[in-house]
Amino acid sequence: SGALVQFRINGHLITPDFTISEADKEIVVNRIKSLAEMDTAQSHVAADGNFSLNDIEFRVNTYPCGETYGEKVDIRLQDSKNNxxxxxxxxxxxxxxxxxxxxxxxxxxxxxxxxxxxxxxxxxxxxxxxxxxxxxxxxxxxxxxxxxxxxxxxxxxxxxxxxxxxxxxxxxxxxxxxxxxxxxxxxxxxxxxxxxxxxxxxxxxxxxxxxxxxxxxxxxxxxxxxxxxxxxxxxxxxxxxxxxxxxxxxxxxxxxxxxxxxxxxxxxxxxxxxxxxxxxxxxxxxxxxxxxxxxxxxxxxxxxxxxxxxxxxxxxxxxxxxxxxxxxxxxxxxxxxxxxxxxxxxxxxxxxxxxxxxxxxxxxxxxxxxxxxxxxxx
Ligand SMILES: [Zn+2]
The missing domain is CATH 3.40.50.300 (P-loop containing nucleotide triphosphate hydrolases)
Structure with missing residues (x-):
């Protein structure tokens, strides 16, 4: 249980050795969704949003996985200066x-x-x-x-x-x-x-x-x-x-x-x-x-x-x-x-x-x- 965190760096998927606990899972997902100005009350439909921090744009999208599992959150980082x-x-x-x-x-x-x-x-x-x-x-x-x-x-x-x-x-x-x-x-x-x-x-x-x-x-x-x-x-x-x-x-x-x-x-x-x-x-x-x-x-x-x-x-x-x-x-x-x-x-x-x-x-x-x-x- 809990949530798996993975990074895609230079096109390669990397799985670090930490996970988000079952208890924290929903808090983390909701925090990301509210930063991206997405409706936290909706978890059964896919949604998009974005926010930026220190010139880095975070493009967020979610994919519903049913009540037991919650949502899969994908965040794409775009460095608006370096790009x-x-x-x-x-x-x-x-x-x-x-x-x-x-x-x-x-x-x-x-x-x-x-x-x-x-x-x-x-x-x-x-x-x-x-x-x-x-x-x-x-x-x-x-x-x-x-x-x-x-x-x-x-x-x-x-x-x-x-x-x-x-x-x-x-x-x-x-x-x-x-x-x-x-x-x-x-x-x-x-x-x-x-x-x-x-x-x-x-x-x-x-x-x-x-x-x-x-x-x-x-x-x-x-x-x-x-x-x-x-x-x-x-x-x-x-x-x-x-x-x-x-x-x-x-x-x-x-x-x-x-x-x-x-x-x-x-x-x-x-x-x-x-x-x-x-x-x-x-x-x-x-x-x-x-x-x-x-x-x-x-x-x-x-x-x-x-x-x-x-x-x-x-x-x-x-x-x-x-x-x-x-x-x-x-x-x-x-x-x-x-x-x-x-x-x-x-x-x-x-x-x-x-x-x-x-x-x-x-x-x-x-x-x-x-x-x-x-x-x-x-
Ligand atoms: Zn090396």
């Missing part, structure tokens, strides 16, 4: 950083950021906007929600009213309205539907640089995803500047590195194994005082895949392409997948194979097949 990073501070390799800086300075077009949630997409997008700068650019956003405030930018939270469509503030409406505000750069929180996708393309066609996100696992999969949403293939391709896909990985603590033969070796392809020491050894930290016995360095690092669009690539995608064909085409032009770049970090002893395999698979490229399989054209 606003510069591109230099995120941890990109020098080559990737330079590519990102080139993309940020483009005059118009669409930059798509893809990847699962919790992989630092927003942090990277905000860093891109800061890099572009608000001094000589009008930057306007529509977001759901606005996660960080950027000095000098105009940011608008989306609010959908299900009862009255007229009172709904949707991505599509926001994009149409912001066009009258004469922006240089716009940020659209997410493309979820055809009207938003079409409005984004039109914004780019009229000379704006558009940053936005799309829920796909892989960069290449997002071309087909946009077509599936229902936009015209050629108008979309004409506006595409770049697709960026990102994962965050926990980095080995440098003080307690151990040479290991990972059980994940069996997942590797021969060309990956050939990169390991003696064809089988990689490195993993097993915890020390310096890393509070987590085996992780304080900061996570991004693995990033960037596809910059050239006219040659636009021509290539002008008809539906198979994945193997696409990969072969890109590889010939120097493309390296997320997995390849993750393996670089493994070889540099910064990343354990276990951590890499927890976010990616060697045939992630093949995995793209499921993103697009059976997808109809238009």
């Amino acid at each position: 606003l990073k510069r591109l230099e501070d995120i941890g990109f390799s020098e080559a990737d950083l330079n590519t990102m800086k080139d993309i940020v300075m483009l005059p118009y077009g669409i930059v798509l950021m893809t990847g699962p949630t919790g992989q630092g997409k927003s942090t990277t997008l905000y860093a891109c906007l800061r890099e572009r700068g608000c001094e000589d650019n009008v930057i306007v956003s529509a977001e759901d929600p606005v996660e960080q405030r950027i000095d000098g930018a105009t940011q608008s939270p989306i609010k959908v009213n299900t009862e009255n469509e007229k009172l709904s503030w949707t991505f599509e409406k926001a994009i149409r309205a912001m066009m009258r505000q004469d922006p240089d750069v716009i940020l659209i929180g997410e493309i979820r539907d055809k009207p938003t996708a079409k409005a984004a393309i039109q914004a780019s066609q009229t000379g704006h640089l558009v940053f936005t996100t799309l829920h796909t696992r892989s960069a290449i999969g997002s071309v087909q995803r946009m077509i599936d949403i229902g936009v015209d293939r050629n108008s979309f391709l004409a506006e595409m500047d770049a697709i960026i896909s990102q994962r965050l990985v926990a980095i080995n603590c440098p003080y307690c590195l151990q040479r290991v033969e990972s059980k994940y070796n069996r997942l590797l392809r021969d060309k990956d194994l050939a990169r390991l020491e003696e064809g089988r050894y990689s490195y993993k930290s097993n915890g020390c005082d310096k890393c509070s016995h987590t085996g992780m360095a304080e900061k996570r690092l991004p693995i990033v895949e960037i596809i910059k669009f050239s006219n040659e690539l636009r021509d290539f995608f002008s008809e539906k392409r198979g994945l193997n064909e696409t990969e072969a085409f890109l590889r010939k032009r120097g493309y390296r997948s997320l997995w390849d770049k993750g393996m670089d970090l493994v070889v540099e002893k910064k990343l354990s194979l276990d951590e890499l395999c927890s976010v990616l698979t060697p045939d992630e490229e093949i995995g793209m097949a499921s993103d697009t399989e059976g997808a109809g054209e238009d």
